[in-house]
Amino acid sequence: MNDRSVAIVGVGYSAVGRNLGLTARQLTVQSTRAALADAGIEAGQIDGIGVHATSADEVIDDALSYAWMLGISPVSWYATSSALTPAFSHPAIQAYAAIKAGLCDTAIVIRTMLQQPSAGRVRRPPAAAEPSIESEFLEPFGAGAGTQWAALMMRRYMHEHRSTVDAFARHAVNKRRFATMNPDALLREPIDTDGYFASPLTSDPVRRLDCDYPCDVSSAVIFSTAERAADCRARPVFVESAALSAIADVPFELLPDLIETAPIPCAADLWARTSLTPRDVDCAQLYDGFSIITFQWLEALGFCGPGEAGDFILDGQTELTGSLPLNTDGGACNVGRRHGANFCIEAVRQLRGDCGERQVDDADVAVYANAVGAFAGAMLLTR
Amino acid sequence: MIQEPDARGLAHPSAAFFWAGIAIGELRVLRCDACAQLIHPPRPVCRRCLGEHLTPYATAGTATVYSDTVERRLVHPTLGSPYRVAVLQLDEGPHMVSNLVGFDDRPSAIGDRVEVEFIDSVDGRVLPVFRPVSTRESR
Numbered sequence: 001m002n003d004r005s006v007a008i009v010g011v012g013y014s015a016v017g018r019n020l021g022l023t024a025r026q027l028t029v030q031s032t033r034a035a036l037a038d039a040g041i042e043a044g045q046i047d048g049i050g051v052h053a054t055s056a057d058e059v060i061d062d063a064l065s066y067a068w069m070l071g072i073s074p075v076s077w078y079a080t081s082s083a084l085t086p087a088f089s090h091p092a093i094q095a096y097a098a099i100k101a102g103l104c105d106t107a108i109v110i111r112t113m114l115q116q117p118s119a120g121r122v123r124r125p126p127a128a129a130e131p132s133i134e135s136e137f138l139e140p141f142g143a144g145a146g147t148q149w150a151a152l153m154m155r156r157y158m159h160e161h162r163s164t165v166d167a168f169a170r171h172a173v174n175k176r177r178f179a180t181m182n183p184d185a186l187l188r189e190p191i192d193t194d195g196y197f198a199s200p201l202t203s204d205p206v207r208r209l210d211c212d213y214p215c216d217v218s219s220a221v222i223f224s225t226a227e228r229a230a231d232c233r234a235r236p237v238f239v240e241s242a243a244l245s246a247i248a249d250v251p252f253e254l255l256p257d258l259i260e261t262a263p264i265p266c267a268a269d270l271w272a273r274t275s276l277t278p279r280d281v282d283c284a285q286l287y288d289g290f291s292i293i294t295f296q297w298l299e300a301l302g303f304c305g306p307g308e309a310g311d312f313i314l315d316g317q318t319e320l321t322g323s324l325p326l327n328t329d330g331g332a333c334n335v336g337r338r339h340g341a342n343f344c345i346e347a348v349r350q351l352r353g354d355c356g357e358r359q360v361d362d363a364d365v366a367v368y369a370n371a372v373g374a375f376a377g378a379m380l381l382t383r
Numbered sequence: 384m385i386q387e388p389d390a391r392g393l394a395h396p397s398a399a400f401f402w403a404g405i406a407i408g409e410l411r412v413l414r415c416d417a418c419a420q421l422i423h424p425p426r427p428v429c430r431r432c433l434g435e436h437l438t439p440y441a442t443a444g445t446a447t448v449y450s451d452t453v454e455r456r457l458v459h460p461t462l463g464s465p466y467r468v469a470v471l472q473l474d475e476g477p478h479m480v481s482n483l484v485g486f487d488d489r490p491s492a493i494g495d496r497v498e499v500e501f502i503d504s505v506d507g508r509v510l511p512v513f514r515p516v517s518t519r520e521s522r
Binding site: 131133136137138140141142143145147148151152153155156158159200201202203204205206250251253254256258 | 398401402423424449450451452453454455456457458459460462465466468470478479480481482490491493494504506508510512
């Protein structure tokens with residue numbers, strides 16, 4: 001362990017739910033308080049802040065205005081991540097790098113989301129005043145919805161690998177089973193495969209249960225040096241390696257390949273920066289904004305071969321009793337759309353041994369991954 | 384002349400060539416004058432050689448379905464619901480997003496040969512959609 005090893009010392013959520021009636025700032029204060037209490041530190045001990053904020057959320061804000069609101073001053077490092085980044089993982093990995101480089105010692109990373117699109121009080125962003133790729137080459141064809149690029153990926157995946165929807169059904173059932181063991185999950189009623197197939201098709205073959213569940217939530221994670229972590233209340237979880245990868249600046253529908261996307265170079269970098277291997281990983285927390293994303297990560301990270309994610313899941317390997325318990329908080333389709341922050345936090349809680357009924361035995365190493373397509377981020381965590 | 388690229392790499396006048404082509408029955412992409420790279424969606428420069436002189440190029444309008452989805456939740460302004468969104472690989476190489484028409488209700492048309500057909504959309508513009516090659520030939 002070198003002098004600038006980085007640890008996660010605090011995690012926290014705001015209230016979570018549908019149409020809570022709280023503003024983004026109120027939610028952010030709640031998650032920050034929770035993470036500070038978890039770490040056992042004061043806001044004044046934080047000297048770095050990273051946030052992911054997109055105009056689509058109507059949470060148009062930046063890291064400095066969050067810092068000012070939260071009483072964090074002076075700030076030695078701050079960064080705001082835009083929509084063209086792998087969500088929560090982008091500021092998280094930048095915070096890790098900033099601490100490692102000595103730019104700051106203790107950084108908080110925040111992702112605050114307001115429920116989209118059904119919340120009436122959430123305004124849509126103004127229509128683009130000027131032509132864009134989306135307005136000229138997607139929208140005239142009724143294209144551009146997230147469920148559509150997921151469906152185009154899933155359909156191409158099933159075609160190339162001769163796989164069926166059965167593994168997607170099993171995956172949804174498994175995640176709901178984990179959610180029944182997570183008091184924080186929003187959807188906790190057990191389902192079976194019939195329940196999956198009763199879920200409405202949105203963009204065929206994507207069903208509603210393949211999608212994350214929109215909600216109001218803020219998530220916060222505090223990173224610090226290993227040295228300072230020793231003084232924090234919570235058991236530290238160490239960042240073993242981290243990787244970001246971006247391959248293109250196009251709508252996902254127009255990526256040159258819908259199967260070999262950003263998780264592949266990202267995972268290669270992640271493993272190149274550690275002596276650990278996929279066999280060392282005790283649980284995986286892999287983004288599931290749409291189910292096909294998790295399938296891509298399972299293969300990219302080398303837990304199974306290309307096209308084998310379905311069989312891996314159908315073989316029971318991703319359940320609590322399997323070799324790689326997967327998305328053990330229940331995933332974003334059950335805990336709500338937290339843009340990847342939930343997977344980082346669940347990895348931390350598993351490595352602390354705080355997960356109760358859904359705890360993975362002897363969890364020493366966890367991987368957390370975020371996003372797909374044009375950009376991806378991943379982190380390997382140890383206790 | 385150097386065009387000012389916007390944040391998404393789409394110079395504003397550069398979509399006009401596409402719709403101007405559609406109006407006269409041509410499905411156009413951009414072609415780099417310097418290295419002949421075909422480019423879609425349009426960009427202000429060629430990513431391969433950084434050439435700034437790009438010229439509209441009429442494709443044959445034939446393609447293979449790379450992937451597709453039957454959209455069941457949203458309503459297409461012209462095609463109604465459900466409708467099929469596809470990524471086409473044009474025979475010249477670039478991928479393009481459009482709609483498939485004239486297909487039965489099987490889940491996927493991946494690998495099928497298709498060709499462009501110009502239809503009138505409800506918003507008054509002509510829309511390039513794709514239909515099975517064999518359908519056109521047998522008519």
